[in-house]
Amino acid sequence: xxxxxxxxxxxxxxxxxxxxxxxxxxxxxxxxxxxxxxxxxxxxxxxxxxxxxxxxxxxxxxxxxxxxxxxxxxxxxxxxxxxxxxxxxxx
Numbered sequence: 001x002x003x004x005x006x007x008x009x010x011x012x013x014x015x016x017x018x019x020x021x022x023x024x025x026x027x028x029x030x031x032x033x034x035x036x037x038x039x040x041x042x043x044x045x046x047x048x049x050x051x052x053x054x055x056x057x058x059x060x061x062x063x064x065x066x067x068x069x070x071x072x073x074x075x076x077x078x079x080x081x082x083x084x085x086x087x088x089x090x091x
Contacts, residue, residue, distance in 0.1 A: 002074070004052060004060045007067040010044075015067075020044045023087040028080055036075045039090050043068050048084030053077045 007014075015021070023044070035052075049063040055075045062068050063082070070076075 002071050003057070004054065004071070004074075005069040006060065006062050008062075009065045010067045015044065018042075018044075018067075018089075020067075020087050023089045025085060026088055027083070027085045029083050030080050032077065032079045034075070035078050037070045037072055040072045041070045041088055041090050043070075043086045043088040046085045046087065047082070048080065048086070049082040050084060051079045051081065053079070 051059050051061045053059040
């Protein structure tokens with residue numbers, strides 16, 4: 001996988017199966033910054049609205065209620081339109 005995958009509004013059963021509520025929480029105010037994923041990250045947005053643009057790729061927009069997976073090795077630019085609060089897991 002070398003692209004951002006978005007699962008829009010996954011079911012409560014799916015979130016429970018992944019044990020999302022046990023993952024750490026990350027919060028960030030409206031901002032813009034470069035990022036690089038050394039390893040795969042899966043996150044579930046509790047709040048926020050974000051556009052992530054992979055280097056050389058198309059922008060991807062997602063927000064609260066979306067389950068998003070970023071591939072290892074991807075460099076990108078995050079633009080947070082509305083403050084983010086998300087559960088996340090690496091690996």
